[in-house]
Amino acid sequence: MAEEGHKGILRISADDRLLSVIVFSLFFSWLLAFPFEGQILYVLADSFHMDPHDMVFGAIAVHFAGLFSAGIFVRKMQFAKRMMLFSIVFCMSATAVFFFPPSILWYIALISASFVAGICVASWGYFLKSGTPKNQRIKTTADGLIYSNILMILMNMAAVYSSPYAGLGLSLLVLAMAFLFALRLPEGEQQASPVSPGKIGTSISVVKPLAFLCLFIVIITINSGLMYQVLNPAFAHLEWLTSWYWAIPYIVALYIMRNLPRKTNRTYILYVGIAMIGFSFIAFGLLDRSATSYLVVDTLMLGACGVYDLFWWSILGEMLDFDENPAKVLGIGLSANVFGVLLGGVIGNGIASADSQGISSTLLALAVVCVTLAVLPPLHKRLSSLLSDHAYLTAISETSQKEMDTVMRKFIELGQLTKRESEIVALLLEGKTYRMIAGELHLSENTVKTHIKNVYAKYKIQSRAELINIMLEQQSSLH
Structure with a gap:
């Protein structure tokens, strides 16, 4: 009987994990395809001959604010579920506004939805913590990122090859599905695996490691912002290729990192990822704007993004055990990602018009790479003291x-x-x-x-x- 009960607990945990991945993937795919530098938003703006940059930067800025402040609003798992349900419904309403002609309502809807979406993503931290056992969250975060990007590609293709309204309609369908699955999310504070009573009120603070990790994330994601505002526009004429290939290297990198044997030293791969970012911008500065050049630049850049996104998503996932408010930890960590993209985007947008060959952006990207190389060793050392058995960190247990x-x-x-x-x-x-x-x-x-x-x-x-x-x-x- 005891054994049957144990199997039941495992089954529930597996179901909770799958459910959390499904809800995250559906909602996050909408976020990537529409408000957060989404292809649907760009195609829609282009169809009305609008400059989307003000909307894009505004949406990213308030999304940062939503993520960063989520821990203030969401402090219990039950409220996290309610917040996610409210956020999904709100985002559906905001998306529906874009079926009407451009007006001030577009800006209001996009800005407000981006803020609410930030709180929603951070709230998911409760379900990542409760639904996935310690040291397995790297797989959960990888699955969520992989599936959300696959769905994003489908929505992008609908917007590009059919019409922006087809993309909008598909995004609404995805949000509706996210709402239905979110209704089944648990509300209790149960853990996915047994934990020691000492885990509550732990004496270890994540403030310093989290702050150092956030600094690292901001620095390296400046290059992601440059990618959105410099690399992507340079190959905009290859829409038939960029609409579907853009995220493929990212997905492949996530899949490879997810399934590497436990004994594989991922620390070396982090350095390879930094090199890939540098080579990507060097190639951008030296090559033409052909399809072949795009494949080289995008494969290097997005492959590296896959390596590093999983690095900090999984690190943040393990940090959830050291704080009573997972929404706060996940929200602050991911807000650093968004802030880096915003900073890089603003810089990239400023230099793009004056630098058609991409020389300035390449030099800036290489400077960021050099700073990243200097920051990575002390970051690795500091994180190892907190998470000595994490897959990306040198684990003694290997x-x-x-x-x-x-x-x-x-x-x-x-x-x-x-x-x-x-x-x-x-x-x-x-x-x-x-x-x-x-x-x-x-x-x-x-x-x-x-x-x-x-x-x-x-x-x-x-x-x-x-x-x-x-x-x-x-x-x-x-x-």
Whole structure:
């Protein structure tokens, strides 16, 4: 009977995960296809001979505000569901406005829908946290991004090859489906997998790692903004190709990263992604504006975007466990993405008209690449101290058990640790909080802190990050 109950829990978790992916994919595809630099919006504006840039930048700016402030409005899972349902209905109403001729209502509808959409996306953090167990959220976020981009391509093609109203109609259908599935989202605060009581009110703060991650995201997504305002317009005459191929490299990169073996060192792939961004802008500056050139530039750029989007989406997904308000963590993290795109877009729009060959944008992109290369190592180190077992971070647990035992033995001998200190260090390296360690070892939290302070003194260090570095050095010495 107990086994049947356990299977039931797993089945519910699997259903909740699938449901969260479906709702996210449907809603996010509308966001990508329409208000957020969407092809439908551009085709619609072009059909009325309008300049869409004011609307586009305004929509991105308020979308940033919606994401960033979501944690203020959404503080409970039950309210998160209600907010998502309201947001979907509101966005359907705002989309319907665009079936009428251009007026001030277009601007009002787009701006307000973009703000509400930001809150909706951030609210999804509750269902990502509750529906997907720890260390599996990289697959959930990858699935959501893959399916939403596939749906976006279908809506783009409808707008380009049929009419903008066909794209609008399809986007409304997608939102209606998102609403129906969102009705089935859970309202309880259950977790997808058992968690220690210590997980609530954790003593680890994500403020500094999250702030550093946001800085990194803003820097690297400046290139995404340049892509929207410089690269894409340069190949606008290839609409028959760009309407469907644009996101294909992104989807392929997401699929590959999602399915890489656990032991694959994704850290190196992050550096490859940075190089791809640099080569993409170099190719843009050197090549012509033919279809072949577009395939080269877009494949490099969007492939890198796939690598990095999954990097910070999955990192943010794991950070949800360290805060009682997932909407706040996910919203702030994704707002950095949107802010970087906005910043790059404003810069790109300013230099595009004066630089037809793309030299200035290429130089700016390469400067961003250089800064990214400088920021990535300290970011990796800081995140590793919080999420030592994340797929994108160097995970100690990726070694074989026999090798791990050898590393731990050398590590313990180096610090001359007691048995109790060894137990605490092992749990600390797994990413456990002080309170979680206290719960597992039946100790008081103050006792755990005292032991950890003694461990740090023996190794002459001051942080978990330094402890992990010593462990990695011991691991490297075996090879």
